[in-house]
Amino acid sequence: QSGVPEVHDKSEFTGGVSGESLVEPSKPIFEGGVNGPGTVAESLPDYEGGAVPVDTLKQELPSYSGGVNATEALVQDAKPTLHVEVRKELIPKQTREKIDPDMLVGETRIEQVGQDGEKEIVTSYEEKDGKRISELKETTRILTEAKDQVIIRGSKEKEEIKPEPVLTLSNITGNSMGRSARLSYNLEKADGVSVSKISATIKAKGLEDQTIDLTSDQLEATVDNLKLYTDYTISTRMVFNRGKGEESTLLEDKKLRLELKKLEIKDIKETSLVKVENGKESVIQHLTEVPRNLEDYYLKINSEDHKTSRLAIKSIQTERIDGKEYYKVNAEATDLIQRNDQKTFEEGYSYYLAKSSTASPAVPGVKEYAYQDIQDYDSRHDQAYRNLEKLQPFYNKEWIVNQGNKLDLDHNLAKKQVVSVIAMKGKDFVTDLSVADHIMVHYADQTKDVFAITSQNSGLTAIKEYKIADLDVLYTPDMLVKDRSALAKDLTSILKTVDLQSDGVYRVLDDQTTSLDKKVEAVKNWYLEESFAEVKAQLGTLVDKLLTNLDYQWNDSPASMASLKQKVQAHQSAIMLGLAYLNRYYGIRFADYNLKELMLFKPDFYGQNVDILDRLIELGSRENNLKGDQTHETFARVLAKDTKSEDLHAFLDYNRQLLTTDKDMNDWFVNATKGHVYIAERASKNQEIANRKHRAYDNLNNWLHRNMILPLLNVKKAQMFLISNYNTITFGSADKSGKTIDQMKADIDLVADRQLTYLDFWYRLAADEVKDRMVKSDFNVATPVWEGYRVDGRGWVERYGHTSGMEDYAPIREVFGPAGRYYKDNKLGAYASIYPKINARDAVHFVEIDMMSEYGLSVYTHETTHINDRIVYLGGYKHREGTYVEAYAQGMLQSPAEEGHQGEYGALGLNMAYIRPNDGDQWYNPDPTKLQTRQQIDHYMKGYNEALMLLDYLEGERVLAKNDLALKKAWFSKMTKQMRYQDQDNKLLAPNQWDYVRPLTDEEAKTQLNSVDDLIKHNIITNRHYQGTYRPEELKTAYVNVKMVDAIYGGNTSQGAPGAISFKHNAFRMWGYYGYENGFLGYASNKYKDEALSEGHDTLGDDFIIQKVSKGKYQNLEEWKKAWFDAIIAKAKRGIHSFEIDGQQIDSYEKLQDLFDQAVETDYRNFKYGGSVANYTVALKKKVFQKLLQVTDAFSSELFPKG
Structure with a gap:
């Protein structure tokens, strides 16, 4: 059948491929995707397009080429297909109105909000070969029901509505002293409007709310029992009716905070009523009537930790308290408050005074509360409160507690004890009310903090206030603005x-x-x-x-x-x-x-x-x-x-410790005097005492020198210097020479070095038992050395530093004068002040000699010998009986200077201070620092003495070889014994002696002098520098210098005290032969005095000493010297160090002897022709000695290599 296919309500299917039936469900079900199972949708998918044309839905059916079995051939026609279309449509919402008779006309409200609905429409039909073969079929399904919009509309006619009442909190009056606040409201409302309730609620975090009620007739109220320094919120609610029922409104919240920052006299010790009459004060204990003139009185309040407060009196009135009558004395001052026994405050300050003398003077009605009784007290902050009282001395304790609670507990202000606070401008302390920018907080543990501050308005007329940087606390100077x-x-x-x-x-x-x-x-x-x-x-x-x-x-x-x-x-x-x-x-x-x-x-x-x-x-x-x-x-x-x-x-x-980073007082003193005092400090280079006290402040900080400290710390004009070591402290000034300190620093340092070299030498040399006494800075007082007041261009400056026509001499005005160290010109070069007994007041005073010169250093060694000899240099045995100070310094222990000397250069001596080149032109050991032990020093002294004795021997031998009577008398003198007698300088008698040097008699020259042994035996000396009597106990001939080129052959052995020349000469020779401890100390000191007395001698003589030192080998000095001369010549003949003199190589005793022959011969010829005697020989002795000193490296090697 051809034509349009028939459309059925439902397609039918009569068979499957294999013959099974297929029932189609009412709705299509999707059971699988392309690649596997799919999801079953709970609802139909939305459709957003139109219907799909049928021809686009063509589907190829699979071809079939076989029947049921392999032999059957079946051709099947194409089947019809079902076409389905789905779409959605909106269901519009409906609007409905309701009438509310209670609502005003024109007023509406929505009772129900409307909502659109949705429906689904499905259209289907069959088609075959691309053509529809059935009728369209449409099915509708409601997805969402529509919801009506319901509007309520008023039907009541509108009446006249009165305005809302307006309530405002117009004023908040805080009363910090009463811990309350007065709230004042203002209400505006129309007639017919009623206000049924007004309530104010005062809230604060952590505190219970407090509500007060007001009325439209009573719009003010007081809030009591408020806490100070607390942030409150005031919330106010009003309930009213204006004809439309009860309504309410909330006012905007207001803030409330009570700050009590007033002035309070704290820590009161006592209060007194003081009367002033003719400028004189008297304390009033009782009053019988109110004084007529209150201006004659004032209140005096003494505090434990604060300054005295004084208050003028405003009034005095009587008060009866507990049945007793008192006079209440009232004083007022701006912002001043006083606590009472009700734990509140009163303005001003009151004092109760008994009305009669029998009444108790106890003060009623006034109380001072401890911090524990103050609001917000926290025991953890107790120290902070007490500290802040130092930073804010005038503010009330409540304020201080509030401030203290802001401090972190780890902050120094909260955990350390503050001693005081001082304002500063930069680094300068501010002691008035001028602007400051820092404060220094001084703690009890001897530390400090410095805080930056900025000035701000305190709000109090008498207080200057600052904010401390980075801290939410304040500082007020301890001064009232007035x-x-x-x-x-x-x-x-x-x-x-x-x-x-x-x-x-x-x-x-x-x-x-x-x-x-x-x-x-x-x-x-x-x-x-x-x-x-x-x-x-x-x-x-x-x-x-x-x-x-x-x-x-x-x-x-x-x-x-x-x-x-x-x-x-x-x-x-x-x-x-x-x-x-x-x-x-x-x-x-x-x-x-x-x-x-x-x-x-x-x-x-x-x-x-x-x-x-x-x-x-x-x-x-x-x-x-x-x-x-x-x-x-x-x-x-x-x-x-x-x-x-x-x-x-x-x-x-x-x-x-508080104000500097200096590690000790010595460093501080150097820094504190810098720019005005140059300090050269020298520690010992001897390791065993290198760390002993030697610095300037240590040497000043004692009972003798301590009054120099403040003058030196306050020098303004003078240019001072100090040289400090472990034995002496030298005070000087650049002003003395008209120089600046900078110009003198090199000289000061050189002198400091030389002083140390000298003292270190003595420490190495001194006997072990006493050497530690050299360190005076430890056990006693460093010896002061004063420069004197002879000033270039001024002469000797008078006591007060005045010089006519010139500016005052600053060193005297600023230091020496006030410290009591001025002394007069006694015309000496220098002197030592010493006492009969060893005394720490010993001192060195320079007068005419420049302390800083080459010779000044030599004088330093001279004068310190006077001070140290009895203590150290003589082993603690003190001066030998019959001698005095100058027997030990000049020409003995003084280190000779090349320049400016007074004859001691080239005399017996030892260089302990100067470092010189060993250039063949030296008299003494050139470098004291090379002699590092007593043994090395003794070795040097042995070579030194033996070289001199060798030359003395050659001189004497060659002169005697001329066998000329006149030459002998011209060349030699005789030293004899002059027995002592008593005078102002000497109290000893014979057998104590002096040296007496006189010319030889003809007889002596002719019969006694034929060999060097004769020279020794008869105590002959060369006739070059000495004549007369030489006394070691006085201050004239004791200065004698024993020249190294002068031969003293004998010893002038004494049975008691010796003479000055022989004493110095013998001391050196004994040192050279027996060493410092046995020889020098044995001879020069009183070492054997007690032994001599115990053995029946009345005094200590040379004879006793040589016997003791030689252990009985020698009975007098002449025996010993003869033996030593013999030993020296014997060694010399075996060989001497080779050296060159005037181009001639000398390498044997014989060649040296020839040189002396030539020199003596030359002198002899000159003598015969009327010339002076011994010039060439003396010059030769000098040359030879200095060459021997050089070639033996200052006698560190043996003088006689084959000895």
Whole structure:
């Protein structure tokens, strides 16, 4: 059948491929995807396009070429297919209205929000061969039901509505002292509007809410029991009706915080009512009536840790308390408050005084609470509160607790104890109310913190306030802002009338009976002229600072001001002297800080409550307090109690540790005096004492030198220097030579090095039992060496440093004069001050000789010999009986200088100080540092003496070989014994002797002198420098220099004390033969004195000594010297060191003997022709000795190689 296929309601299928039937479900089900099973959708997918054309849905059916079995051939026609189309449509929402009779006309509200619905439409038909073969069939399904929009519309006619009432919190008046606040509201409302409730709720974090009720008739209320420094929120609610039912409104929250920052006098010790009459104060214990003139009275409040407070009195009234009558004394000051026993405050300050003398003086109604009783007290912050009281001395304790609680518990201000706080401008301490930019906080553990601060308005008229950087706390100087100009002017006028030389000042002197000239001199001895003038020049500023720091003058009190004026008037001289003294001696530097402002105006920096006016008066009221040589004692007497330091050293050391990074006092002292005092310190190079005390401050810090410390620390004009080692301390100035310190530094260092070389040499040489006494800085006092006051261009400067037509001599004005170290010109080169018994006051004084010269160093070795010989150099055995100081220094232990000497260069001696080249032109060991042991020194002395004795022998032998009587008498002298007699210098008698040198007689020359042995036996010496008597115990001939080229053959053996020449000569020879300990100490000291006495001798003689030292081998010095001469010549004949003289090589005794033959012959010829004797021989002796010194490396090698 052809044509349009028939359309059925439902397609039929009668058979499958294999004959099974297939039932089509009502809706198509998708059971698989292309690559596997798919997901079954819960709802039909959305359709977003139109119907798909049928021809696009063509589907190729698989071809079939077989029937049921292999032999059957079946051709099957194409089957019809079902075409399905799906689409969705919107179901629009409907709007419905309802009428509400209670709503006003025009008012609407939505009761139900409408929502559109959705439906699905499915269209299907069959097709075959691309053509529809059935009718269209459409099926509809509701997916989402539509929801109506319901609107409520009012039907009530509109009535007239009155405006809401307006409530405002117009004012909050805080009462910090009462811990309350007054709330004031303003209400605006129309007639007919009612307010049924107004409530204010005060809230704070962590606290219980507090609600107060108000009414429209009562719009003010007080909130009590508020906490200070707490952030409150005030929330206000109003309930009202304006004709449309009850309504309510909330006001915007308001903030409330009570800050109590007032001024409180704390830690009160006592309060007194003071009456001032004619400038004099008296304390009133009782009153019988109210005084008529209150201006004659003031309240004086003493505190434990704060300054004294003074208050003018406003009123006095009677009060009955607990049945007793009191006078209530009232004082007022801006922002000042006082606690009462109700734990509240009252303005001003009140004091209760008993009405009768029998009444109890106890003060009622006033109470001071401990920090534990203060709001928000936290025991963990207890130290912080006490510390902040130092930073904020005037503020009330509540404020301080609040501030303290802000500090971190690990902060120093919360865990350390604060001693004091001082303001600074840069590094300068500020002691007035000028602007500061830092504060220094001083802790009890001797540490400090420095904080930056910025000024801000305190809100209190009497207080200057700063904010501390990085901390939410404040700082206020310990001073009240107040106009003191009138009072300062009056006090300045009083003090300006004081002159240093005046009757008022003379009244300070201990001796009031002395003459005016003596009084003038006594005042001049203070050396305060410059400082006094400085004080006068800046007196206005000083007085202002004095008043600012004096006490707390809270208000204008005529009585207290009158009292103060009277006090200043009565003590004006003492005050000026006290200011001048502190200005003079306490401008001490500690790193970048200077103590002067603290010592003048803020001595409470060290933790003590100090009345600075009383302190000045005490300081300036006693003569000894003002002396420069009493600075250490003055500190102990007057200033120590204000510093918690027992003495000046402790005070300086405390400040060093607090204010500097210097590791010790020595470093600090060098730094503190830098620019004004050059300090050359030398530690010993001997390892065993290298670490012993030697530095300048150590050498000053003792009972003898300590009064030099403050003058040196306050040098302004002088150019001073110190040379300090373990034995001496040298005081000098560049001013003396008209140079600068920079120009002199090299010379100062050279002298310092030479002094050390000398002292170290002696330490190595000295006997073990006493050598440690060289370290005086440890066991005693370093010996002072003073430079003297002969100044280039001035001559010897007088005591007060004045020179007509010239500026005052600064070293005397600033250091030597005030320290009491001036001395007069005695015309000596230098001298040592020594005492009969060893005394630490021993000192070296230079006079005419320049201490810094080449010769000055030699004199240093001379004068220190006077001081050290009895202590160390003589082994502790002291001077040998019958000798005195000059027997040991000049020509013996003094190190000779090449330049400026007084004959000792080329005389017997030992170089212990100078380092010279061993160039063949030296008399002494060229380098003392090469002799590192006593044994090496003794070895040198052996070679030194043997070389001289060799030359003496050759000289004597060659002269005697001429056998000429006249030549003998010209060439030689005889040393004899002159028995002693008593005079002012000598108390010994025979057999004690002196040396007497006289010419030879003809007989002596002819019969006694034929060999060197004869020269020894008869005590012959060369006739070149000596004639007369030589006494070792006096201060004239004892200076004798025994020339090295002068031959002394014998020993002039004494049975008691010797003469001066033989003593020096024999001491050196004994040293060379027997060594320092046995020979030198045995002969030169009193080592054997006790033995001599115990063995029946009346005195100690040379004969006893040589017997002891030689252990009985020799009975006198001549025996010993003869034996030694013989030994020397025997060794020399076996060989000597080779050396060259004038181009001639000398390598044997014989050649050396030939040289002497030639020299003596030349001198002999000159003598015969009337010339001087011995010139060529003396010159030869010098040449040979200096060559021997050179070729033996200063006798470190043997003089006689084959000896």
